[in-house]
Amino acid sequence: MAVANLVKRIELPRGSRFINEDVRPVGTERRTWTFLTYHNFWLLINCNIATYLTGSALIPLGLTWWQAIIAIILGNILATAALILASLAGAYYHVGFPVFSRAVWGIWGSQFVIWNRIFLSLVWYGFQSWVGGQCTYLMLLSWDPNLEKHIHNTIPASTGMTSAQFVSYVIFCVVTLPFLWIKPHRIQNFFYFASSVTLVFFLVLLIWALATMGSDGFGDTLADSTPLPVTGGPQSVTWLTISGIMSTIGGIAAGILNQNDYARLSKKPGDAIWGQTVAFPLYSIGASVIGILVTAATQKRMGEAIWNPPTLLAALLAKDPTAGTRAAIFFAGLALSISQMGSNVPGNALAGGIDLASVFPKYINIRRGAYLMALLSPIVNPWRLVNTATVFLTVLSGYSVFLAPMTGLMVAHYNLVAKAKVNVDDLFVGNRDSIYWYNFGVNWRAFVAWIVGVAPTMPGFIAAVNLNAKVSDGAKNLYQLNYLFGFIVSAAVYYGLHIAVPDKKFDAFIKDGTTAKEVQAVYDERWDMTYSESEPGSTEEHSFQRNKGPNSLTTVGIAVNGYLARLLRSIISDQMDHSQAEASDRERATSSSSTATPRKFSIRSNFAHRPTSGTGPESSRSHDALSPASASASASVSASGASAISPSAPSEATRHRSESAAVVHNGLVRHPVPVPGEGSLDPSISLDPPRLEPNQEVAYALEDVPGRTAHAMALGSEQDPYFLDAFRSVLLSDREGIDANFVQVYHGGPDVDDCPMHFLLLLDEFPDHRNEARQMASDAIERIVWPHGPALVRLYFRHVHVGFPVIHKTRFLRQYATAKLDIPTSLRGAVYALACVFWKQDATLARIPCPFQQHELTNHAQEALRRELEAPNLSRLMSALLLMHMVPPDIDSVETPYIWVMACQATAIAQMLGLHQDPDKWNIAPWEKRLRKKLWWAVFYTDCWSAVSHGNPPHISYESFTTPPPDMDDLRSGEDIPDDLRYMIDPEDATFRVSDGARFLEMITVSREMRAILDCSYGVRSTQQTRTQLIPIRDTLKEWPSLIPSCLAVRPYAHNGPLHISFFATQVLLFRGLMFPATRAAKVTPGSNLQRWLSTALAEFELFTTFMAYITEEELTSFWGRLSAVARTQLILCGNFLIYLFLLASDPRDVEFAYRLLEKFHGSLQTLGATDDIAARVFLRPVILRIDSFFMQATELIKHGRTVVLEPPITTVPRGES
Known part of the structure; x- marks a missing residue:
């Protein structure tokens, strides 16, 4: 019980099995690394003692100084290429190394490569900390040259250290701990300071060594000749140079492998690419050359070649313990200590913390992981690792035998196999719903390719570590090629296996016709948020931030146990700069042509998977993330929460429709006949079919047929849709006295259940007294609001529409500007009534009291709607949805039946208009398809929550509709206002805000989860068995705050x-x-x-x-x-x-x-x-x-x-x- 309580206590509030705040893709507010940041990062990583020692692993082998430098230069060029290629996924998709590894190795298979990287982080942190301790030892020694005498040594000589050295190591470790608290996106200031100190130190060290060299000159470290043969076996110059190149790469192989962890923080991909391209080789080569030159310049005066800077400086102090030397040594030790911290913190502690956070995201974040690295690092006995630089670099550089194939797999996957496309949502789905599930969560192709890349080099690796091992020269030569061989061979085998034995789901995603740029653009929209959408002073740490005295940022952050730091992160962006200019053109194009092609990808709710309890392994396959769309509409459909819970929810086949409505059905084109008795008709309903080009159809109008109302004809209608699809109705053959006509908007699909779709165009004929009643209501509403109508419209779109975007903004404003009385009276009344709540928030209107009460407008609008419902259309449905959101009387303490009745009314209108059926393949205008989907899900939301208000069962069941949720393109439709209408609204409301669309999508997401809960626990047939299905819903809801975008x-x-x-x-x-x-x-x-x-x-x-x-x-x-x-x-x-x-x-x-x-x-x-x-x-x-x-x-x-x-x-x- 105690253990269980402890485990519960250490759970991260927003962590789950595969994601927490530090593992998820990086949102814009945390993308803080610029070109300069990467420059400083690699200055710190490469200008340190380990890189300085590179020459010590090459020249003692027999290479001359210039041969060693050539090997270092070539090695860094190759390492830079590998680094850039390995970090592209992070730069473009903002995911870290452990998360992207799931795409390569499989959701579970990635654990293998992550644990390898954790092991290396632990070893390197321990080593760098010990070296940092030696730098601290220098500082203490400069204070007290007799330090070893004053700190009695009680440690056995076999350990390779003294008590004074161990104390220095502990001091360095303790001083480093506060810096582990800094998260990667906030570490720039530390970089600026540490990189400046490091650069100055290395330059001063080189200048000092050369200036004080004296007439004796360089030592034999800079010898110009070597006794070794140019070619031949493993000990020839050629093969040793190759070995030097591979050792140079091997020294940074671990950093190359996990560079996605830092590339994901780039403000734009170019910052990561060019920042690393310039800084990585520059400082790696520079530090290595400085190491060679300083060692050679001090060799004769010291009597030997001393490669390790702390050892060199200690020897200098022993020879000249004067005050000046001691002061110089102190500052040198301080600079080296800062350099080691600057390299160790991001390169090992934070990198290991990220890896641990991905393995245990429910319990460990970056900070906890970094501190675990620090706590566990002594177990590697770093004091034993640092015996000689050659041995150390041989062991760790040799580990590139294992790392090179891993890096090659990652590069091949992103650039060759996946063609730079990543379904980021599926990286966090831990079941077969993910395209990266492969076989039981493991991509066997990666393991096979890795083994093929590692196995041939293993004999040489063993011989390099154990000098007594006997292997052939060929095996040694192959080992000397270890990084290049493993990288290329594993990459080639991996690519070949994916070509020969493709994974069906993964392959379908890669071949769906979309480009990598389109996928990347979608995820930019998911996670980006420009400053125009954020609030001044907001931070990524505390979404509720506001200056409230004692309830300050820090106080509140502690009070809510970190909730504010995880609430609503990354996933949504404003459009790229040019998209705003294209939006109006796209809207006009889609409104005028039925064959216009919208964007192929869409943004769904943030839930990449749903709880599963269906009847089959694919019963709850999610399409919330990315899915290809047809030429006429997006076909990506989000699986609802209830769909995943209830076996009777709509199947994927019925909801995931992508065939274009512009395709001729079975080679035939059918056309409707006209409404009898009309003189001039719209071409879309004329008696004679219009002339069509091959594979074209007329896009019918359901909403804009003057004087007519379109009623959906379903399977249970008076006429069988298959009968209407094949024959003319007898009703339509009689042209006298007929007030209706059938219009076929879809001819059906090959599946017998994918039936044709018809609408009955009914002539609107009303008695005079009803028309008079509507006109009286219209006159009364306009009289009440005059002359403030335009100002109220502006207020509506400023304050109301952003939260409940059910009106097609462009069409409404166009009609209001040209013929506002043609807008249904109920809709105008609803818009005015809802807007008047915000009267005081308009600077002009606030000067006078509001001259009317909301209920005055509401009464007239309701009366008008009662008459208008005899001819329902989409505009009148908008009225029904809006009128239920009025301010109730202040005496009410419970919701009145009015809300429930209005919700029932809205549901009935929506079903009569056919909104419950998927319109994607219908032959209607694209804007109407999108509006239909948006309105249907607004009705769904209203039905669910009004049912809860009154404890009644909802009217809409999942068996009763096939309409997919809207995507961001659906919500964008009509939101970008043409220039000639922008005077009617505030400038900030003239273009689509992605945050508004995201809000509506999340409303739908929450309502679907809530509806699933109602079905499981609150239905009249709910049982204890159905309530057990609440557990997976609980798991999904627990992740909601951490998955929604920061703009929400x-x-x-x-x-x-x-x-x-x-x-x-x-x-x-x-x-x-x-x-x-x-x-x-x-x-x-x-x-x-x-x-x-x-x-x-x-x-x-x-x-x-x-x-x-x-x-x-x-x-x-x-x-x-x-x-x-x-x-x-x-x-x-x-x-x-x-x-x-x-x-x-x-x-x-x-x-x-x-x-x-x-x-x-x-x-x-x-x-x-x-x-x-x-x-x-x-x-x-x-x-x-x-x-x-x-x-x-x-x-x-x-x-x-x-x-x-x-x-x-x-x-x-x-x-x-x-």
Whole structure:
């Protein structure tokens, strides 16, 4: 039990099996590395003692100084090429080495290569720390030349160190620890300082050595000749030069392998590519040459070639212990110590921390991993490693035998096999849904290729490490080629295996017709957020940041256990600079041509996988990430939460449709007949079919047929769709007195269940009194708002539309500017009514009081809608969706039946218009396809949450629709306003904001999860067995805050409050289902669902109370006009749940914790409730009544053991919350 509690305590709040905040792709706010950062990084990595010692591994073998330098130069050129190629995935997709390794080796197979890198990080950290300790030893020795006498040595000589050296090592390790706290994206300032010190030191060291060399000149280290033969066996100059080249590469092979960890931090790919191309070879060659020159220049005066700088400086101090020398040695030791820290922290500690975080993302982040590296590093006995530079570099450079094939595999995968395409979402999917699952999570091709690259060089490796081993000269020569051989051979074999034995899912992704640039652009949209979308002062660490005195950034970050540091990261961007200019052109093109081709990729919700419990291994295959689309519409379909839970949810085949509607069905083109009695008809419904080019059809209009309404004809309609597809209806052959016509927009597919689709175009004929009623309502609305109508439209799109984008902005503004009375009266009334809530936020309008009340407009709009529903269309559906979000009377403490009735009405309209069927292959205008999908999912959201408001079952089931969720292109449609209409809105609302689209997509995501919860636990047929399916939903929801993009954080004026309220309300329903039944017996029964989940629920809802503490008075207004009808219910759910948790808790610690949460929530409500804004008070009033009631009874509840919760419910319990 104690171990389980400890494990629970060390869990990261937002960690899971495959992802945490430090493992996920890097968002824009953390892409802070520029050309200069990479320059400083490689200056520190390569200007250190290990690189300085490179010559010591070459010249003692028999190479001359210039041969060694040639080997160093060639080795660095090859290493630079390998480094750039190996880091491209990080530069373009912003994923680190361990995550990208999942693409190469498989989700589970990647563990092999990651643990190899962890081992190397541990060894190198220990070695570099010991060398840093020697530098510290120099500093101590400069203070006290008799240091060894004053620190009595108690350590055996066999260890290779003294007590004084060990003390120095410990000091260096301790001083390094604070620097491990710095995360990679914030380490630039440390780089600037350390790189400056390092560069100055190396230059001063070289100048000193040359200036003080004297007349004796260089030692024989710079000999111009060698007794070795030029060619021949392994000991010839040629092969030793090759060996030197490979040793040079091998010394940095581990850094090459994991360079994606730092390339992912680049502001743009060019920073990583060019920054490394310039700095890596420059400083590696420079430091190595300086090492050769300094050693040669000091050789004669020291009596021997001393390669190690600390040893050289210690010898200098021993020869001349004067004050000046001691001061110089102190500063030299200090510079070397800083250099070692600058190399060791990013190169080994943070690199190892990243690797450990990817292996244990649920428990370890970069900081924890880095400190683990530091804690465990002494076990490698670094003091034994540093006997001679030759032995050390031979051992670690020899390890490139294993690393080179790994790097070759990574390069071949990205550049040859995957063609620079990466499905990043699937890198975090730990089941067969991922294209990188291969075979049981392992890509056997990678292992085969790695073995083929390693095995031939192993005899030579053994001989290099064990000089007594006898192997052939050929084996030694092959080993001397180890890095080049392993890299090329493994890369070639890997590529060949993928060509010969391709993985079907992976191969389909690579060959889907999209280019790497298109995929990269999509992920830029997923993760990027320009400064225009962020708030001043916001940071990646604390999404709720705001200056609030004691509740400062640091205080709050600690209070919420790191939640703010993980809330809403990376995934969304503003468009690239040129995309804004192209947006209007694209919109006009798609509006005028049915064959226009939208972008092939789309942005889905952030959930890359769903909980699975279907009947087959592919039952819940997710398409939320990336999927190719057809020429007419995107076909990427997101699998819903309920789809993954309920076997009856729509299958992938019925929802994933991509055939273009422009393709002629079976070689035939059918056309509708006209509405009889009309003189001039639209060409799309004329009697004589228009002349068509091959493989073309007319794009029918369903929304814009004057005087007619399009009603969907489904399988259960009066006419069988297959009959209509094959024959003319008898009804249509009679041209007298007929007020309807059938229009076929889809001819069906080869699957018998993919049936044809028809619409009944019904002539709109209404009695005069009904037309008069609508006209009276229209006149009344315009009279009330005059002359403020245009200003209210501007306010609507500034404040309301951003949160609930159901209106096609361009079409609405065009019609309002040219013929606004043609816009349905109900829609104009709804727009005006919702906008007037924000009256005071317009500088011009705020000068006068609002001259009307919202309910005045609402009454007329509702009356108009009642008449307009006899001829429903998409605009009237928008009215139905918007009118339910009005501010209710301030006397209401529960939702009235009006919300439920309006939701039912909206659902009926949507189904009558055919929105429940996938329109992607229909032969209608692209803008209408996109609008239909957007509206259907707005209806779905409304249906789900209005059902919760009243405790009723939703009307929409997953068996009743095939419409896929919208993608970012669907939401973009109509949002980029032409220049001639921009005067009607604020400049910032003239172009599409990706953050607005992301918000709507996440609303859909949360509602799908919530609907899955309703099906599992709250249906009339729900059982304990169905409730067990809540566990995978819990796992998915747990990751939600860490997966949504940073632009959806809760910040002032970001419009994201309603989204987060819906998430917390979904968690309420989840935990109530998990804790079911909340009975008296469950409360006292160990192991009951109630006891199992109550503590977890309390921990989760600490985040809710923190969220409420960050809501300001200004932000409260945003809940009205943006899903206000359900936001109030969601807040009530959360408030009631806090009371439930307190009453149901049995452990004293849980009771105390629950009470503290209630106090915190109560305090937030009291602060917010003091507002003068009527709408805000109405929003808060129901939950304030409940929480105030609790605190009035709290003493009695505690005194009597909180048993009141177990009594029968009373009649004042709000509907939908029992």
